[in-house]
Amino acid sequence: MNxxxxxxxxxxRVKADLGEAASDFSAxxxxxxxxxxxxxxxxxxxxxxxxKARIFEQLxxxxxxxxxxxxxxxxxxxxxxxxxxxxxxxxxxxVFGSVFSFSHYSNFNEETIDALxxxxxxxxxxxxxxxxxxxxxxxxxxSLQSELDAAYFGAAxxxxxxxxxxxxxxxxxxxxxxxxxxxxxxxPQYKTPVDGGVFQVDKSGEATIAFQPxxxxxxxxxxxxxxxxxxxxxxxxxPMVLVGAL
Amino acid sequence: MSIWSQDSENQLLSEAALGNSEAFSxxxxxxxxxxxxxxxxxxxxxxxxxxxxQDVFCSVWKQASTFDSSQAKLFxxxxxxxxxxxxxxxxxxxxxxxxxEELENDxxxxxxxxxxxxxxRNAAEQLISKEEFxxxxxxxxxxxxxxxxxxxLAFLSGWTHSEIAEKxxxxxxxxxxxxxxxxxxxxxxxxxxx
Numbered sequence: 001m002n003x004x005x006x007x008x009x010x011x012x013r014v015k016a017d018l019g020e021a022a023s024d025f026s027a028x029x030x031x032x033x034x035x036x037x038x039x040x041x042x043x044x045x046x047x048x049x050x051x052k053a054r055i056f057e058q059l060x061x062x063x064x065x066x067x068x069x070x071x072x073x074x075x076x077x078x079x080x081x082x083x084x085x086x087x088x089x090x091x092x093x094x095v096f097g098s099v100f101s102f103s104h105y106s107n108f109n110e111e112t113i114d115a116l117x118x119x120x121x122x123x124x125x126x127x128x129x130x131x132x133x134x135x136x137x138x139x140x141x142x143s144l145q146s147e148l149d150a151a152y153f154g155a156a157x158x159x160x161x162x163x164x165x166x167x168x169x170x171x172x173x174x175x176x177x178x179x180x181x182x183x184x185x186x187x188p189q190y191k192t193p194v195d196g197g198v199f200q201v202d203k204s205g206e207a208t209i210a211f212q213p214x215x216x217x218x219x220x221x222x223x224x225x226x227x228x229x230x231x232x233x234x235x236x237x238x239p240m241v242l243v244g245a246l
Numbered sequence: 247m248s249i250w251s252q253d254s255e256n257q258l259l260s261e262a263a264l265g266n267s268e269a270f271s272x273x274x275x276x277x278x279x280x281x282x283x284x285x286x287x288x289x290x291x292x293x294x295x296x297x298x299x300q301d302v303f304c305s306v307w308k309q310a311s312t313f314d315s316s317q318a319k320l321f322x323x324x325x326x327x328x329x330x331x332x333x334x335x336x337x338x339x340x341x342x343x344x345x346x347e348e349l350e351n352d353x354x355x356x357x358x359x360x361x362x363x364x365x366x367r368n369a370a371e372q373l374i375s376k377e378e379f380x381x382x383x384x385x386x387x388x389x390x391x392x393x394x395x396x397x398x399l400a401f402l403s404g405w406t407h408s409e410i411a412e413k414x415x416x417x418x419x420x421x422x423x424x425x426x427x428x429x430x431x432x433x434x435x436x437x438x439x440x
Contacts, residue, residue: 007313007314007317007318007322007323007326008317010323010326010327010330011318011322011323011326013326013330014326014329014330014401017400017401017404017406018397018400018401018425018429019400019407019422019425019426020422020426021422021425021426021429021430022429025429025433027317027318028436029433029436030318030322031318031319031322032382032432032436033429033432033433033436034322034325034326034329035321035322035325035379035382036379036382036383036385036386036432037386037397037398037401037402038284038325038328038329038401039280039284039325039379040379040382040383040386040387041287042280042283042284042287043283043287044279044280044283045279045282045283045286046279047278047279047282047283047299048282048292048296051278051282051296051299051300052271052274052278054296054300055274055300055303055304056267056271058300058304059267059304059307
């Protein structure tokens with residue numbers, strides 16, 4: 001099961017409570033047991049009429065707070081663009097959720113790769129359809145790989161219209177004191193990559209960051225993450241940890 | 247087992263993950279009542295049940311984009327979430343699932359019939375294929391009472407096997423054996439209908 005899958009903890013807990021007899025249950029068998037245990041003697045009760053409104057009321061605020069990625073750079077114009085940014089940030093969340101669902105595989109056999117390719121095609125078609133429907137054709141999506149370690153993984157979504165993006169990395173090592181990861185945006189109009197900001201990863205090696213370069217970006221051709229001294233540098237000096245070309 | 251097409255469920259969840267509140271609203275309309283019924287059965291308090299269901303739906307909304315529908319059904323996940331949150335509340339209160347005797351002594355709690363074995367209208371009847379569900383349900387109801395009892399204590403009360411053994415005055419081995427036998431019967435019944 002995908003380690004990012006939020007259902008994993010809940011279902012694992014049910015299994016654990018049922019004990020070793022359930023430890024080798026398949027997903028379908030666990031489905032069946034949970035349903036019959038939960039519902040076989042549960043009578044229908046009408047749900048309170050006000051509950052739905054309360055849930056949506058609660059969601060209306062946290063949606064924006066929880067969906068807003070951790071900013072690296074603050075922009076004076078950011079608040080005016082929150083709505084459009086939020087709209088495609090949601091798309092980014094789906095991209096990350098889907099793309100990173102693949103990242104738990106440690107061994108790829110032919111069958112797995114074929115399955116992932118098929119899933120990927122479906123995902124891309126869904127994203128393209130969503131982009132078209134929402135007027136988000138300007139979105140660019142790229143995965144970042146590493147030559148240092150094949151396990152390092154990243155994905156970026158870039159909005160060429162608002163010139164901001166979201167980067168998510170996984171399985172990247174935590175840094176020692178005095179070091180930062182630094183994001184770079186490659187735009188051919190500039191001689192050197194544009195600084196996208198610095199960041200750290202959590203204990204699990206993951207980070208999700210929003211970025212908005214200080215310099216105007218006309219045409220992104222690649223993203224890269226390098227290892228730099230604390231606070232970052234004007235021009236990349238350290239080793240490239242992740243790179244992804246459009 | 248759900249008669250709501252897996253494809254349509256996944257589609258709604260994908261749209262909800264993109265911030266489509268209308269899709270999320272449909273998920274709510276479909277699942278709120280059975281989940282509330284289940285929470286009420288476990289907690290015996292409408293207020294607590296409402297809070298749990300509210301928490302479950304908010305979690306689904308926030309985590310929809312990372313849910314892997316190939317590994318679990320949304321309904322199963324939401325049921326497991328509801329169950330786990332109810333158990334957390336029961337444990338926090340030093341309580342457990344409400345018994346019929348407790349209900350009789352506390353009119354403010356869930357109506358007595360909510361724990362009746364003769365459920366007139368099952369909370370999930372709109373969501374689960376009746377034929378398949380009846381087969382599994384019959385397997386549960388056919389279990390010897392002592393096996394059904396320990397299974398329900400483990401699933402609905404979240405008691406550990408040791409706690410069940412202590413409170414039912416059984417050996418740990420007996421508790422494990424009863425759960426293993428009960429789950430095995432459910433599993434065999436499930437396999438037979440595939």
